[in-house]
Amino acid sequence: MNFFNRSSKTAVLDHAFDAPTTVVEDITGDYTIDPTHTRLGFSARHAMVTTVRGQFTDFAGTAHIDTANPAASKVELTIQTASIDTGVADRDGHLKSPDFFDAEANPTITFVSTKVERDGDDWTIAGDLTVKGVAKPVTIEFESTGSAQDPFGNLRVGFEGATSINRKDWGLSWNAALETGGVLVSEKVKLEFDVSAIKNA
Numbered sequence: 001m002n003f004f005n006r007s008s009k010t011a012v013l014d015h016a017f018d019a020p021t022t023v024v025e026d027i028t029g030d031y032t033i034d035p036t037h038t039r040l041g042f043s044a045r046h047a048m049v050t051t052v053r054g055q056f057t058d059f060a061g062t063a064h065i066d067t068a069n070p071a072a073s074k075v076e077l078t079i080q081t082a083s084i085d086t087g088v089a090d091r092d093g094h095l096k097s098p099d100f101f102d103a104e105a106n107p108t109i110t111f112v113s114t115k116v117e118r119d120g121d122d123w124t125i126a127g128d129l130t131v132k133g134v135a136k137p138v139t140i141e142f143e144s145t146g147s148a149q150d151p152f153g154n155l156r157v158g159f160e161g162a163t164s165i166n167r168k169d170w171g172l173s174w175n176a177a178l179e180t181g182g183v184l185v186s187e188k189v190k191l192e193f194d195v196s197a198i199k200n201a
Contacts, residue, residue: 026067027147027157031197033061039194040079045186054086063197070118075125079109100172106132123159131170138163140193155199162192
């Protein structure tokens, strides 16, 4: 499934960028995620009328890519919980509190892949996402967005992916009821990944 073809509007937006480059046919190898050119984002509905977006700014990750045998591929990611950033200090403080992530007691969020599949440029990565000491399986659909040799001699590969989760599965259950019905924060959270990784020398 290629989630980038969900609507004509999405297709139009995709054409706003230059076409991706592909300098190598086989991207098999070991890679380190480049945090300065990678975004680990999320979005949730607020008061059932708008979408609040944020990201984590401090993380590290590695990947082994095997194009011939995708099942041999693997991904590991560690996120510093306190690096959550929604652009509003008070909101970020609440998210770091015991009401949500309890960042002081749970300084990291981790993801470790358990299964990788490939269909052309589309990759499906299943793994365990651990938040607040709770590990739950998630599946993320990725699309390869090309490869390039940067001006510093690094071979880079790019991937974009997304999935949706229910935050209550990880114990992130705080909420407040609205007088008009519904709740302040949606249980469903969308996760968004724009990944740039550099091949290890």
